[in-house]
Amino acid sequence: MKFVPEKKPIYEETLDSLSERIAEGGEKPFRAKQVMEWLYKKRVGSWDEMTNLPKSFREWLDNEYEIAPAKQVLMKQAGDVTDKLLLQLGDGSLIETVIIRVPQEGVGLEHSRKTVCISTQVGCAFGCKFCASGLDGWKRNLSAGEIVAQLLQVCFLEDARTPRARPEIPSFDNIVVMGMGEPLANYDNLLAALKIVNADWGLNFGARRITVSTSGVVPQIKRLAEEPFQFRLAISLHGATNEVREQIMPINKRWPLEELLPAAKQFSRKQGRMLTLEYILIEDINDQLEQAERLAEIALDLRAHVNLIPYNTVEGLPWKRPNILRQDRFVSVLKDRGASVTIRREKGHEINAACGQLRLQTEKELRATGA
Ligand code: SAH
Ligand code: SF4
Numbered sequence: 001m002k003f004v005p006e007k008k009p010i011y012e013e014t015l016d017s018l019s020e021r022i023a024e025g026g027e028k029p030f031r032a033k034q035v036m037e038w039l040y041k042k043r044v045g046s047w048d049e050m051t052n053l054p055k056s057f058r059e060w061l062d063n064e065y066e067i068a069p070a071k072q073v074l075m076k077q078a079g080d081v082t083d084k085l086l087l088q089l090g091d092g093s094l095i096e097t098v099i100i101r102v103p104q105e106g107v108g109l110e111h112s113r114k115t116v117c118i119s120t121q122v123g124c125a126f127g128c129k130f131c132a133s134g135l136d137g138w139k140r141n142l143s144a145g146e147i148v149a150q151l152l153q154v155c156f157l158e159d160a161r162t163p164r165a166r167p168e169i170p171s172f173d174n175i176v177v178m179g180m181g182e183p184l185a186n187y188d189n190l191l192a193a194l195k196i197v198n199a200d201w202g203l204n205f206g207a208r209r210i211t212v213s214t215s216g217v218v219p220q221i222k223r224l225a226e227e228p229f230q231f232r233l234a235i236s237l238h239g240a241t242n243e244v245r246e247q248i249m250p251i252n253k254r255w256p257l258e259e260l261l262p263a264a265k266q267f268s269r270k271q272g273r274m275l276t277l278e279y280i281l282i283e284d285i286n287d288q289l290e291q292a293e294r295l296a297e298i299a300l301d302l303r304a305h306v307n308l309i310p311y312n313t314v315e316g317l318p319w320k321r322p323n324i325l326r327q328d329r330f331v332s333v334l335k336d337r338g339a340s341v342t343i344r345r346e347k348g349h350e351i352n353a354a355c356g357q358l359r360l361q362t363e364k365e366l367r368a369t370g371a
Helices: 015-024 031-041 055-064 144-161 183-198 218-225 242-248 257-271 289-302 324-336 357-368
Strands: 070-078 082-089 094-102 113-117 121-123 138-141 174-177 210-214 232-236 276-281 305-310 340-343
Touching: 015 031, 070 144, 082 144, 094 144, 113 144, 138 183, 144 183, 174 183, 183 210, 183 218, 210 218, 218 232, 218 257, 232 257, 242 257, 257 289, 276 289, 276 324, 289 305, 289 324, 305 324, 324 340
Parallel strands: 113 174, 174 210, 210 232, 232 276, 276 305, 305 340
Antiparallel strands: 070 082, 082 094, 094 113, 121 138
């Protein structure tokens, strides 16, 4: 199903495309630059706030464009560390955007480093057995504008909360594309959005601070390797042999490790960037020490960093994380073999921060109440 909004979302335009459209509308094309300034440097959320634009032009913009493609319907906080935003799109679909703060010594939390996690699809078609995002299947791709709008929504919140010396620069430090959906299955919209985020007339946010996470869509990894942007890549491995991986990730049947690992290597060679291998630890499924050994070999071969994530329980799914002792043993095997590894004692557990969980829960509640 393709959702076609009545008006075009403004966050989908580039400086060039907006200039063209403005010229076609009989307005002055240089105004495109002014509009972009208001959207991405001053970051206002309505046409009326764009005070140096003539009223007639603001009316024209209002007729042509949608400026609010996402509405915040819920915010959940875990301590001061994680904020999870549930956003409603024009067609009523719900998506999740998360702000994760990394506490730093001597700095108030409002000034700590922040990572924003964005979604790229409503639901997910890949059906990994442990993941809440795929439980209800795939609904649709997000448009480029809806992907950009998530970051703007975070800016609106943070701009109000954290006064800064250079307000034109967004207050977050990293973007991770690890929310709901498989980013590389929505490649064109993702790239269009990230180009806007990266552009000097846009959010002017460095590609090197953007990480795209994939469950392993091999042809698109190869395509991303050829792009002139130096995005970071994270691969959701979760199994170090085909046997273990295909039990929990159906995508492994389509692109098994013998195809995925060379594509990952090609990416890191082309882009000159260190990859991250994500590995969720699930008790008795993928936490055996032989898996750790094989994972260490893979990481050393790819010169990748391993990010271990103790499994976050999902309602309705049988999996659980191994105890701390087993987690530590797994880490030791990797360390002893010289692999670069961190274990994420993840934040936000108590607000269902694992991808797709908040949406799933809210949709269940809405269904239960007949809303
Ligand atoms: N589709 C992409 C990006 C979104 S998922 C991908 O799979 O990489 C982002 C990360 O969250 C993935 O590594 C995914 O495996 C992980 N994840 C999903 N469910 C989880 C859970 N219940 N606990 C911990 N991590 C989970
Ligand atoms: Fe989709 Fe990623 Fe969840 Fe797998 S882990 S179902 S690819 S969102």
